[in-house]
Amino acid sequence: xxxxxxxxxxxxxxxxxxxxxxxxxxxxxxxxxxxxxxxxxxxxxxxxxxxxxxxxxxxxxxxxxxxxxxxxxxxxxxxxxxxxxxxxxxxxxxxxxxxxxxxxxxxxxxxxxxxxxxxxxxxxxxxxxxxxxxxxxxxxxxxxxxxxxxxxxxxxxxxxxxxxxxxxxxxxxxxxxxxxxxxxxxxxxxxxxxxxxxxxxxxxxxxxxxxxxxxxxxxxxxxxxxxxxxxxxxxxxxxxxxxxxxxxxxxxxxxxxxxxxxxxxxxxxxxxxxxxxxxxxxxxxxxxxxxxxxxxxxxxxxxxxxxxxxxxxxxxxxxxxxxxxxxxxxxxxxx
Amino acid sequence: xxxxxxxxxxxxxxxxxxxxxxxxxxxxxxxxxxxxxxxxxxxxxxxxxxxxxxxxxxxxxxxxxxxxxxxxxxxxxxxxxxxxxxxxxxxxxxxxxxxxxxxxxxxxxxxxxxxxxxxxxxxxxxxxxxxxxxxxxxxxxxxxxxxxxxxxxxxxxxxxxxxxxxxxxxxxxxxxxxxxxxxxxxxxxxxxxxxxxxxxxxxxxxxxxxxxxxxxxxxxxxxxxxxxxxxxxxxxxxxxxxxxxxxxxxxxxxxxxxxxxxxxxxxxxxxxxxxxxxxxxxxxxxxxxxxxxxxxxxxxxxxxxxxxxxxxxxxxxxxxxxxxxxxxxxxxxxxxx
Numbered sequence: 001x002x003x004x005x006x007x008x009x010x011x012x013x014x015x016x017x018x019x020x021x022x023x024x025x026x027x028x029x030x031x032x033x034x035x036x037x038x039x040x041x042x043x044x045x046x047x048x049x050x051x052x053x054x055x056x057x058x059x060x061x062x063x064x065x066x067x068x069x070x071x072x073x074x075x076x077x078x079x080x081x082x083x084x085x086x087x088x089x090x091x092x093x094x095x096x097x098x099x100x101x102x103x104x105x106x107x108x109x110x111x112x113x114x115x116x117x118x119x120x121x122x123x124x125x126x127x128x129x130x131x132x133x134x135x136x137x138x139x140x141x142x143x144x145x146x147x148x149x150x151x152x153x154x155x156x157x158x159x160x161x162x163x164x165x166x167x168x169x170x171x172x173x174x175x176x177x178x179x180x181x182x183x184x185x186x187x188x189x190x191x192x193x194x195x196x197x198x199x200x201x202x203x204x205x206x207x208x209x210x211x212x213x214x215x216x217x218x219x220x221x222x223x224x225x226x227x228x229x230x231x232x233x234x235x236x237x238x239x240x241x242x243x244x245x246x247x248x249x250x251x252x253x254x255x256x257x258x259x260x261x262x263x264x265x266x267x268x269x270x271x272x273x274x275x276x277x278x279x280x281x282x283x284x285x286x287x288x289x290x291x292x293x294x295x296x297x298x299x300x301x302x303x304x305x306x307x308x309x310x311x312x313x314x315x316x317x318x319x320x321x322x323x324x325x326x327x328x329x330x331x332x333x334x335x
Numbered sequence: 336x337x338x339x340x341x342x343x344x345x346x347x348x349x350x351x352x353x354x355x356x357x358x359x360x361x362x363x364x365x366x367x368x369x370x371x372x373x374x375x376x377x378x379x380x381x382x383x384x385x386x387x388x389x390x391x392x393x394x395x396x397x398x399x400x401x402x403x404x405x406x407x408x409x410x411x412x413x414x415x416x417x418x419x420x421x422x423x424x425x426x427x428x429x430x431x432x433x434x435x436x437x438x439x440x441x442x443x444x445x446x447x448x449x450x451x452x453x454x455x456x457x458x459x460x461x462x463x464x465x466x467x468x469x470x471x472x473x474x475x476x477x478x479x480x481x482x483x484x485x486x487x488x489x490x491x492x493x494x495x496x497x498x499x500x501x502x503x504x505x506x507x508x509x510x511x512x513x514x515x516x517x518x519x520x521x522x523x524x525x526x527x528x529x530x531x532x533x534x535x536x537x538x539x540x541x542x543x544x545x546x547x548x549x550x551x552x553x554x555x556x557x558x559x560x561x562x563x564x565x566x567x568x569x570x571x572x573x574x575x576x577x578x579x580x581x582x583x584x585x586x587x588x589x590x591x592x593x594x595x596x597x598x599x600x601x602x603x604x605x606x607x608x609x610x611x612x613x614x615x616x617x618x619x620x621x622x623x624x625x626x627x628x629x630x631x632x633x634x635x636x637x638x639x640x641x642x643x644x645x646x647x648x649x650x651x652x653x654x655x656x657x658x659x660x661x662x663x664x665x666x667x668x669x670x671x672x
Contacts, residue, residue, distance in 0.1 A: 081568060
């Protein structure tokens with residue numbers, strides 16, 4: 001017992017030394033607005049977010065600002081919180097976040113805003129009171145409805161279809177799926193048999209696709225509104241020799257799907273220009289830091305080569321309509 | 336120096352060095368490491384793990400293991416969320432969540448003691464089982480409209496300090512465990528079982544009952560961790576704290592608890608908790624990628640299993656050398672006289 005107390009005592013002593021040394025020092029905010037902007041995607045090493053990051057980097061270069069991207073390696077909501085706290089401690093001037101769980105990150109983001117950090121969400125929104133501006137890649141309704149229309153045109157509006165989504169709680173995937181389900185009412189001969197979740201993980205998405213195909217032998221089409229999901233699904237369909245038998249569409253990046261478009265596994269898929277998304281988000285964050293805008297409806301700001309944007313209701317800025325990529329145009333894009 | 340080391344134990348002394356080292360590393364890696372609110376971040380991040388190591392430590396000392404702790408956490412979190420969604424008063428939700436956690440732990444204990452199954456297998460099974468139950472309870476939903484007071488408890492600090500509220504729970508529980516484990520007959524029985532279960536039974540110790548109680552406590556504490564996690568992220572989801580069991584077990588083993596049972600002290604484990612917490616924080620502040628952090632934590636786990644064994648061998652070797660030297664000395668003296 002004595003020995004234990006001694007060890008414990010030593011530990012407590014050390015910790016209190018750390019506590020004492022820590023007391024009194026808090027981050028100081030410099031008076032000149034430096035553009036020290038950090039991007040916090042749902043997960044790093046994801047081609048989608050890396051493309052957005054390259055757009056943001058371009059914007060940072062144009063504005064002479066700093067850019068960095070940090071984040072968890074897996075898309076788990078609670079893992080974003082420590083990163084927000086770390087960025088707050090580091091005293092960055094803005095956090096640009098794609099929220100994995102709109103509410104889980106809210107308390108930490110509010111704490112960051114209390115410390116004077118500007119918060120912008122992109123790709124996937126947070127609770128509206130936990131950020132100033134949301135850069136919406138495309139209207140939720142457009143994406144949801146047009147993906148169903150795209151698939152319908154490939155399968156003659158008939159047959160069983162399934163959706164392969166990201167995580168079950170992902171804000172934008174769920175919103176898209178809601179509009180897909182609404183749009184499906186226009187197609188009485190198409191039936192949605194299952195919504196599977198691949199958790200934005202390649203292996204899980206691959207296995208989920210396999211499970212879908214085995215569980216529903218009459219499956220005619222799959223919509224995967226996530227870049228990781230559609231690539232994994234395409235790989236499975238090709239491996240299983242189902243190219244052309246089961247139609248696949250959804251959201252993906254041209255580079256990761258180019259070969260599948262060329263061999264016919266995918267006839268067409270959609271996406272917005274992700275690089276532009278990161279570019280616009282960086283410009284919005286910079287405008288907030290420089291005090292040009294505050295996030296109110298009706299304010300306008302210029303985003304470099306993209307032109308002028310107006311802030312809509314609830315602080316939402318819309319990037320533009322989605323693009324359809326197919327065998328004819330895919331070679332014009334490189335991201 | 337040798338005296339000090341003998342007093343606190345070689346491994347604990349090493350841990351203290353490791354703790355100082357990680358603090359130095361932290362302040363070298365990032366100028367923000369020593370900010371006061373960063374300390375609050377470190378403690379906050381450890382909220383659930385800090386209490387989960389207490390029960391895990393006792394279970395490993397008694398010679399068992401509980402892999403299902405993070406799943407129980409998730410289950411208790413979604414139970415809390417589901418009841419709150421159905422407009423029950425918050426205190427009722429919390430009590431039921433704790434009860435569910437306790438029950439889950441009790442079931443683990445029953446399977447291990449009554450059926451005599453190895454805990455590694457039992458809790459590997461319930462790891463998947465309880466997580467599955469969590470998905471059944473709340474499906475793919477996330478409940479997050481908890482009252483501000485609840486979120487403040489999870490996320491906020493005690494006013495005027497840099498100590499997060501959940502840390503208070505840890506301190507209270509840790510003091511209780513220290514006294515029970517290191518200062519009472521119960522603790523001695525726990526260590527005895529861990530050292531030699533058969534001998535313990537012949538000595539009249541009710542092995543099964545103590546194990547059952549420990550698994551139940553582990554369930555309760557994991558349930559409590561579920562409540563804290565839910566409050567901290569104001570989000571009840573089925574995938575909450577996925578994979579936490581790895582960090583919890585790593586900390587306990589790094590703290591010098593033998594994976595074979597019967598050896599280890601709580602102060603050592605608590606120092607290990609701060610070593611892991613500080614290292615993770617320091618790497619995050621220095622913008623190290625998560626993969627690097629995982630590699631380092633995994634490395635610590637391997638080190639913590641190898642390290643104490645090496646030290647025990649070193650001590651044996653030193654003792655043997657000492658005995659040989661004494662005998663040689665004695666023989667030489669008797670020959671010369």
